[in-house]
Amino acid sequence: MLENKLYNLLARVVKIRKGEETITLLLFSYFFLITAPYMIIKALRNSELLDAYGEKALPPAYLLTAILTGFVVVLHSKFQVRISKRLLIISSLVFFILTGMLFWLFFPSTGNWLRLVYWPWANILVVVLMTHFWITVNEIFNPREARRLIGFFGSGGLLGGVFGGLLVKLLAEVISTHLLLFAFGMLIACIFVIKSIFSYAEKLPQYDKPEKTKKEFPNTHKVGFIDSFHAVRKSHYLVLIALVVTVSMIVSTSIDFQFNAMVNDTFENTLESKDNMTAFYGLFYSLLMLFAFFLQLFMTSKLIKRFGIKITLFLSPLILFIGSIGIAAAPLLGMAIFLKGSEKSLSLSLNQSIREILYIPVSPELKFKAKVFIDMFLNRFAKGICAILLFVLTYFHLGISYISILSIVFLVIWVILNLKISLEYVSTVKENIKIKWVSGDKAVSEKLDVDYTKLIFDTLESKNRSSVLYALHVFDLLQHEKLSPEVKQVISQKSDTLKAISIGDMFGAEGASVISESEEDFDKDVLKTDINEIMSLDAYQKVMKIHADKVMEKSKEAEIEKMELAKAIGLMDPDSPMADKLETLIYDDSPEVARYAIESAAKLKQKKFIPALIHLLGNPLTRGDSISALKKFGPTAIGSMGKLMGDSKKDLKQRKAVVEVLANIHSKESVDILLNELEKRRSDLDTEVINSLDKIRSENPNIHFRTRVLKRKTFLLIKKYCRIFIELQELRPAKKNIEIREKMRKDLSISFINIFKLLGLYYPYIDIVKAYQNIKTGTKHSIAYAIELLDNILKKDIRDFVLPLIEEYSQPNKIKKFRQLLRNLPK
Amino acid sequence: MEINLRKKDNVVIFDIKGEIRRSDMGNVSLHQTVKEQLDSDNRRILLNLKKVEFIDSFGVGEILASFISTQDIGGKLKLTQISKKLHVVFEITMLTKVFEIFEYENSALESFSKE
Structure with missing residues (x-):
C-alpha cells in the first residue's frame, strides 16, 4: 500500500518502474546526505584558506590535493580488493567523520597550517564519497536503468547541495566552524542509509551482479591501482574518456582559481571578511545547486534526448569558452560568478550524466577498474598539473586574463577530444552487442549447396527408376565437377530394387566406378565433349524427336520415360529442336515429369518457358521448383513477374511466390518492382516484400533503396x-x-x-x-x-x-x- | 576402322574393328557401307562392336545415320556386344531407348528371326 503510494508519487517525476521505488529513494537520500555536508565543508575550506593566505595559497593547495589523492587512491585500491564494498564505503565514512571531528576541535587553537591540511582533506572526502556513491549505483542498476534514473539521483545530490549551502549562508556568521557538526551528523545518517541500501539490494532479483562478476571475472577482487591503470591504458576508448576528464578538470581548476581570486579580492578588505566570505560561498553554492537542480531536472534529459550524446558533449566546452573570453576581456566578479556558475552547474548536471552515458559501452568490470583510476586519481592529477601551471602564471604576476587564456587553450583541446570520443562511442556500443543467430537461409546456404544436395538425392532416387535416368544424373554430377569419391561411394551403394540392370553391369560392383579416374582409358572431359557433340547431331535430334513423340503420346504409364526425356533435354543445346518439347513436359500432369522439365528449363534459360514457369507458381506441387527455376532465369524473368505481382486480381499465392523469386534476383529492376509494391498504402504482400528486400539487403549490404x-x-x-x-x-x-x-x-x-x-x-x-x-x-x-x-x-x-x-x-x-x-x- | 561383312539368317552382320572416329576414317564410312547394303535390299543389319576399341561422337553419329537410313526404308538396325563405356554413353544420351542392343550376337539374330 505504502509502496504503491510511493511509486505513484515518484512515477510523476521520474521514469521509475514498480519495485524500484524504495531503492531509488534510498539512493536519492544517499546522494543528498553526502552533498549537503560537503557543501558545508567546502564553504569553510575556501574561506578559511583564503582568509589565512589569500589566493596565492590556492596553487599549493591544489597541488597538495593532487599528491595526497594519489596516495589515497593506492590505499583505497588495496582496501578495495580486501574488503566488501559495503564495508569499504561505511568505514570510509567513519574515517572522515572521526578525522573531521579533529579539525573541528583544533581549528580555533591551531595556526594557519591546519587550513592548508583541511583543503586536501575536504577534496579527498568528496572524491571518495562520490566514487562510492556511483559504485553503489552501478552495483544495483544496469546501464540502461542507471541512465533512466541518473537524473533523479543527481537531483538528490543537487538538493543536498542547496540545503548545505543555505545552512552555511544562514549560520556562518553565527556559529562559523561549528557548522561542521551539522555535516558530521548528516554523514552519520548516511551510514544508516547505505546499510539499508545494501540490505535492500540483496533482496532484489536483479541484484546478482557481484556474484556474476566473480564468475565471469575470477580475478575481480585482485584488481589494484596498477590494474586499474592498465585497464584504462589498454582501451583506446577509456584513454579518450581519461583525457576528457583530465582536460575538463584542468579547465575546472583554472576557473575555480579565477573565481576564488575574484571573491578574495572582493571580500579581503571587509569587516569579518572570513565569515562574510563563508556566507557568500554558502549562498553562491546554494543558488548554484538550485540552478543545477533545475538544469538537471528539466533540461539534461531533454537535451540528451533531443540532441543525442554526440551534440550535448560540446555544450559545456562551448559555454565555458564564451565565459572565458568574457572574463579575459572584463575580469569582474560578476563575470567570474557566471563562469564558475556555468562550469559547476554543468559539471554537476549535464557533464555528470554524459560521463555516465559514456561509460555505458564499457563492461561493468572494466568500468569499475577504470573509474578508480579516472575518477579518484586522474582528475586530481589534472588538478596538480593545473596547479603547476597556475604557480608559473602567478609567479610571473600574470593576471586573471592570462589564466583565462589558459582555460581557452584547454577548452579547444576538450572540443577536439569530444569529437574523437563521439565517434568512438557508437563504434564501442556496436562492438558490445553481438549477432545472436544467423538467418535460416544464410545458415543453409553457407553450409549446404542446396542444388547439389538435391541432385545427389535425385541421383539415388533415379537408381530405382531407370538406368537411363540414373546415367543422366551421374553425368549431371560429372558435368558439374561434383562426382567426388565420397559421392561415388554413396551413389554406388547397391539397391535391392535396382531395376537398372544394364547400367548396374556397366558400373560393375562399384556402381559409378565406370566414371572413375583410376581407369586409364577414361577421360571425363572427353565423355562430356562426346555427349555434347552427340546431342548436337542432327541425326540424334531426329531420332530423339521420333522417340519423344512416341513417349509423349502415351499418358501416365510413360511417366519415367518422360522424366528421362525432360532430364536429357536439359543437357542439350538451348536451340536444339528437342528443346521445344520441354514446354509440353512442363505442363505434364505428373508433378515428377513437370519437376524434371522445370529443372531443364532453368538450365536452358529460354525466354519461351517463362510464362509456363510463372503459371506453375500457382500449383503447390510445383511452386518450389518453379521458384528455383525462375531464380536461375534472373533479370530476364523480371518483367513478366512484375506484371503478375502488381495485379491484385491474380492468385495471391502466385504473387507471393513471385516476390520470393524477386528476392533472389539482385537487380535494380527487381528492387524497384518490390519498392513499388511497398509504396502502395494497402498491400497484401507487405510482409513478403519486406522479407524479400531484407534478403536482398542481407546479401548486398551496400545496395541503396529509396x-x-x-x-x-x-x-x-x-x-x-x-x-x-x-x-x-x-x-x-x-x-x-x-x-x-x-x-x-x-x-x-x-x-x-x-x-x-x-x-x-x-x-x-x-x-x-x-x-x-x-x-x-x-x-x-x-x-x-x-x-x-x-x-x-x-x-x-x-x-x-x-x-x-x-x-x-x-x-x-x-x-x-x-x-x-x-x-x-x-x- | 575396318569393317568385315558376313551374312547369317538373312541378317548382314558388320564386324567392326578398331576405332570409329573422325580422324581415322578411310575411304569408306560406316554409314556409306550400311547404305550400300540397304541399296542391295539387305534391310536387316546387325552391328557387332566387339572389337571396337574407341568410338567418338562422330562414330555415334555414323551409327545414328545408319539407323535412320535403315528405318527410312522400313529395315532394322540392331547393335551387339558394345563396350561398357559405349553403353554408358548410350544411356546418358538415351540412345538405349532408340537402339535395340544385345549382349550376344545369337540373341540379336534370334530377335531378327522373331520379327
Whole structure:
C-alpha cells in the first residue's frame, strides 16, 4: 500500500518502474546526505584558506590535493580488493567523520597550517564519497536503468547541495566552524542509509551482479591501482574518456582559481571578511545547486534526448569558452560568478550524466577498474598539473586574463577530444552487442549447396527408376565437377530394387566406378565433349524427336520415360529442336515429369518457358521448383513477374511466390518492382516484400533503396503496431476472444519484426540486426546496449517513434505513449 | 576402322574393328557401307562392336545415320556386344531407348528371326 503510494508519487517525476521505488529513494537520500555536508565543508575550506593566505595559497593547495589523492587512491585500491564494498564505503565514512571531528576541535587553537591540511582533506572526502556513491549505483542498476534514473539521483545530490549551502549562508556568521557538526551528523545518517541500501539490494532479483562478476571475472577482487591503470591504458576508448576528464578538470581548476581570486579580492578588505566570505560561498553554492537542480531536472534529459550524446558533449566546452573570453576581456566578479556558475552547474548536471552515458559501452568490470583510476586519481592529477601551471602564471604576476587564456587553450583541446570520443562511442556500443543467430537461409546456404544436395538425392532416387535416368544424373554430377569419391561411394551403394540392370553391369560392383579416374582409358572431359557433340547431331535430334513423340503420346504409364526425356533435354543445346518439347513436359500432369522439365528449363534459360514457369507458381506441387527455376532465369524473368505481382486480381499465392523469386534476383529492376509494391498504402504482400528486400539487403549490404518509401512504410507499420497493441489491451478476456487475441499477438510480432527489417534497409544492416536480435532474446544488459545502439544510430524523426516501442513502460503508460505516437506520427 | 561383312539368317552382320572416329576414317564410312547394303535390299543389319576399341561422337553419329537410313526404308538396325563405356554413353544420351542392343550376337539374330 505504502509502496504503491510511493511509486505513484515518484512515477510523476521520474521514469521509475514498480519495485524500484524504495531503492531509488534510498539512493536519492544517499546522494543528498553526502552533498549537503560537503557543501558545508567546502564553504569553510575556501574561506578559511583564503582568509589565512589569500589566493596565492590556492596553487599549493591544489597541488597538495593532487599528491595526497594519489596516495589515497593506492590505499583505497588495496582496501578495495580486501574488503566488501559495503564495508569499504561505511568505514570510509567513519574515517572522515572521526578525522573531521579533529579539525573541528583544533581549528580555533591551531595556526594557519591546519587550513592548508583541511583543503586536501575536504577534496579527498568528496572524491571518495562520490566514487562510492556511483559504485553503489552501478552495483544495483544496469546501464540502461542507471541512465533512466541518473537524473533523479543527481537531483538528490543537487538538493543536498542547496540545503548545505543555505545552512552555511544562514549560520556562518553565527556559529562559523561549528557548522561542521551539522555535516558530521548528516554523514552519520548516511551510514544508516547505505546499510539499508545494501540490505535492500540483496533482496532484489536483479541484484546478482557481484556474484556474476566473480564468475565471469575470477580475478575481480585482485584488481589494484596498477590494474586499474592498465585497464584504462589498454582501451583506446577509456584513454579518450581519461583525457576528457583530465582536460575538463584542468579547465575546472583554472576557473575555480579565477573565481576564488575574484571573491578574495572582493571580500579581503571587509569587516569579518572570513565569515562574510563563508556566507557568500554558502549562498553562491546554494543558488548554484538550485540552478543545477533545475538544469538537471528539466533540461539534461531533454537535451540528451533531443540532441543525442554526440551534440550535448560540446555544450559545456562551448559555454565555458564564451565565459572565458568574457572574463579575459572584463575580469569582474560578476563575470567570474557566471563562469564558475556555468562550469559547476554543468559539471554537476549535464557533464555528470554524459560521463555516465559514456561509460555505458564499457563492461561493468572494466568500468569499475577504470573509474578508480579516472575518477579518484586522474582528475586530481589534472588538478596538480593545473596547479603547476597556475604557480608559473602567478609567479610571473600574470593576471586573471592570462589564466583565462589558459582555460581557452584547454577548452579547444576538450572540443577536439569530444569529437574523437563521439565517434568512438557508437563504434564501442556496436562492438558490445553481438549477432545472436544467423538467418535460416544464410545458415543453409553457407553450409549446404542446396542444388547439389538435391541432385545427389535425385541421383539415388533415379537408381530405382531407370538406368537411363540414373546415367543422366551421374553425368549431371560429372558435368558439374561434383562426382567426388565420397559421392561415388554413396551413389554406388547397391539397391535391392535396382531395376537398372544394364547400367548396374556397366558400373560393375562399384556402381559409378565406370566414371572413375583410376581407369586409364577414361577421360571425363572427353565423355562430356562426346555427349555434347552427340546431342548436337542432327541425326540424334531426329531420332530423339521420333522417340519423344512416341513417349509423349502415351499418358501416365510413360511417366519415367518422360522424366528421362525432360532430364536429357536439359543437357542439350538451348536451340536444339528437342528443346521445344520441354514446354509440353512442363505442363505434364505428373508433378515428377513437370519437376524434371522445370529443372531443364532453368538450365536452358529460354525466354519461351517463362510464362509456363510463372503459371506453375500457382500449383503447390510445383511452386518450389518453379521458384528455383525462375531464380536461375534472373533479370530476364523480371518483367513478366512484375506484371503478375502488381495485379491484385491474380492468385495471391502466385504473387507471393513471385516476390520470393524477386528476392533472389539482385537487380535494380527487381528492387524497384518490390519498392513499388511497398509504396502502395494497402498491400497484401507487405510482409513478403519486406522479407524479400531484407534478403536482398542481407546479401548486398551496400545496395541503396529509396528511403522515402521505406520511411513511409515504417511509420505505417508503427501505427499498425500501436493500434494492435492498444486494441489487444482493451480486448475483454472472454473465451470467444481467445482466437482473436492469438491473431493480434501474431500480427503484433510480425509488425515488430517488419519495422526492424525496414530499418535495416536504410540504416546499417548489421547494426539493426544486432539490435533486433538482442532485444528479442538478449539478456537485460544486451537489451540495454541494443537500445543504446538504436538511440545513437537512428535519426531523430525515426528514433522518437521506434524507441517507445522497445522501452519498458508499465501497461497504462505504454498505452498512453502509443496513443501519443498515433497522434504525432506523420500523416 | 575396318569393317568385315558376313551374312547369317538373312541378317548382314558388320564386324567392326578398331576405332570409329573422325580422324581415322578411310575411304569408306560406316554409314556409306550400311547404305550400300540397304541399296542391295539387305534391310536387316546387325552391328557387332566387339572389337571396337574407341568410338567418338562422330562414330555415334555414323551409327545414328545408319539407323535412320535403315528405318527410312522400313529395315532394322540392331547393335551387339558394345563396350561398357559405349553403353554408358548410350544411356546418358538415351540412345538405349532408340537402339535395340544385345549382349550376344545369337540373341540379336534370334530377335531378327522373331520379327
